[in-house]
Amino acid sequence: RILIAANDKPFSACAVKEAAKIAGETWADVRLLGIIDKNAGPHEKLLSALRSLEKDFLAFFEGRDMDSPYTRNNPSRKLIQISPGIYEDLYVLGGAMKDLSIRFREGGAAKEIIAESAQSQSDLIIMGCPKNDQCTWPGENSAPQKVASDAGCSVLVVKEEKHPEKIVCCLDHDYVSQESLEMINQMISVHGAELELVGITDSGSLKEDVDRKMNQVLKYYQNQHIKAWIKLVDAQSLDDFISQAARKDLIALWMGKKSLFHKLFPKQRVNRLINGAQSSVL
Numbered sequence: 001r002i003l004i005a006a007n008d009k010p011f012s013a014c015a016v017k018e019a020a021k022i023a024g025e026t027w028a029d030v031r032l033l034g035i036i037d038k039n040a041g042p043h044e045k046l047l048s049a050l051r052s053l054e055k056d057f058l059a060f061f062e063g064r065d066m067d068s069p070y071t072r073n074n075p076s077r078k079l080i081q082i083s084p085g086i087y088e089d090l091y092v093l094g095g096a097m098k099d100l101s102i103r104f105r106e107g108g109a110a111k112e113i114i115a116e117s118a119q120s121q122s123d124l125i126i127m128g129c130p131k132n133d134q135c136t137w138p139g140e141n142s143a144p145q146k147v148a149s150d151a152g153c154s155v156l157v158v159k160e161e162k163h164p165e166k167i168v169c170c171l172d173h174d175y176v177s178q179e180s181l182e183m184i185n186q187m188i189s190v191h192g193a194e195l196e197l198v199g200i201t202d203s204g205s206l207k208e209d210v211d212r213k214m215n216q217v218l219k220y221y222q223n224q225h226i227k228a229w230i231k232l233v234d235a236q237s238l239d240d241f242i243s244q245a246a247r248k249d250l251i252a253l254w255m256g257k258k259s260l261f262h263k264l265f266p267k268q269r270v271n272r273l274i275n276g277a278q279s280s281v282l
Contacts, residue, residue, distance in 0.1 A: 001124040002028045004250035005113045005147070007035070007137065015158040017052045018280070019126045022058035027069050028123070029058070029099040033116050035109045036087070043104060045137040047089065050102050057100065063203045069097035077096060079104075083246070091226060097164065109137035110146035117151055124183070125155045129274065131146030137258040145271040150280070154183060155273055164191055164250040164279060170261060171217060171254045180254050181220055186251065188226055195221060195228035196249075200260055201233035238264060247275035253282070 004019045006012040016032075023030055032054060034046045061068035079092050089102035095282040117125050129144040137143040149154045150279050169184050188195055199214040214230045221228040233241045245251055251273070255261050265273070274281055 001120060001122045002026075002030045002051075003113070003117050003125045004030065004118060005035070005109070005125060005127040005143070006032050006050060006053055007129070008046055009082060009108050009130075011158070011160070012049075012053060013128075013132045014160055015126050017060065018156065018158045018190075020057045022124070022126075022186060023057075023070075023278045024060065024064075025186050025189050027098055029131035030070070031099070031116075031120060031122075032102045033113060033122065034055075034102070034104045035112050036104050036106045038085075038106045043079075045089070046104070047102075050089070054100065054102060070100040079228075081118050095205060098100075104268050109143035110150070113143065113147050114151050117153055119197040121148070123179075124153060125151055127155075128158045130159070133275075142271070145274050147275055151272050154180075154282065156280060159278060160280075162279065164193050164248070166196055166197060166249045167191070167193045167252055168196045168242075168245040168249045168253075169252040170200070171214075171239075171252075176217060177255065178187075181217070184252055185221070185224055187252070192246055193250070195226055197221075198226055198228045198241070199230060199232045200235050200238060200264070201232050207232060213215065235264060239269075240271065246273065246279050246281070248279060249279045252278060 002019055002023060004016060006015060013153065019030065022028070032050050034050050036043055036046065058070060059067060072109060077089055079087055080090050082088050085106040086102040103116065106117055113125065113127070127144055127147065144157045148157055167184065167187055184195070197214055197217055199210045202211050210232060211230070218228055218230055242251060253261055255263065255265065
């Protein structure tokens with residue numbers, strides 16, 4: 001299940017294109033979520049923008065002559081309030097193999113995006129953010145940073161329409177889930193990118209031990225016929241290393257609660273990374 005948080009700004013179009021690429025690999029259920037300021041009045045402008053983004057999403061499959069699981073036959077639709085403060089642009093007729101829907105929530109952007117992701121049991125949230133961080137979301141300008149810090153699922157912050165040649169993946173060598181391995185696998189498939197696996201060494205761990213565990217992860221990707229290699233980085237140099245990589249490569253961080261990165265990257269550092277990165281961040 002993919003949740004795309006979108007508005008009428010150009011960076012949302014980049015996020016939708018990225019989501020379409022991932023959906024083309026995974027055939028996930030997809031929901032476009034618009035956030036409405038309670039005092040903003042009529043929502044026709046945002047509804048029109050999200051319907052246009054939905055067309056862009058579907059056009060990805062048409063432009064590549066791909067079978068689309070999201071195509072509907074003779075649908076009709078209506079904006080319906082499904083509960084207080086929550087509106088959904090529902091299809092009344094028509095059917096498709098996979099769900100593609102538009103929903104609106106009233107309130108602050110980060111809070112409502114996280115609430116929707118929990119309610120819909122999203123596996124991935126995708127949202128755009130311009131390089132200058134001048135995001136316009138109801139009630140706040142730092143929604144991507146807050147969502148990345150607090151969401152209960154993976155979050156991809158898309159900075160621009162970009163085709164990274166390399167994905168720099170900082171996976172915790174002590175706690176790696178199969179789901180995280182597979183999600184990186186999908187990102188590699190989407191971009192045709194190479195993979196750099198980053199292991200962290202510090203005073204509390206032996207370099208040989210980290211290297212051994214990272215080689216187990218490397219073997220998984222090699223079995224998937226993915227070109228990958230390992231780089232070990234000292235914990236004290238991690239900030240500088242990621243800052244350099246974030247200028248051109250897609251950065252992926254495993255931030256599970258049991259992860260070393262959860263300790264190395266508290267909310268403030270996650271915010272700085274998203275603010276300063278020129279690349280997208282997963």
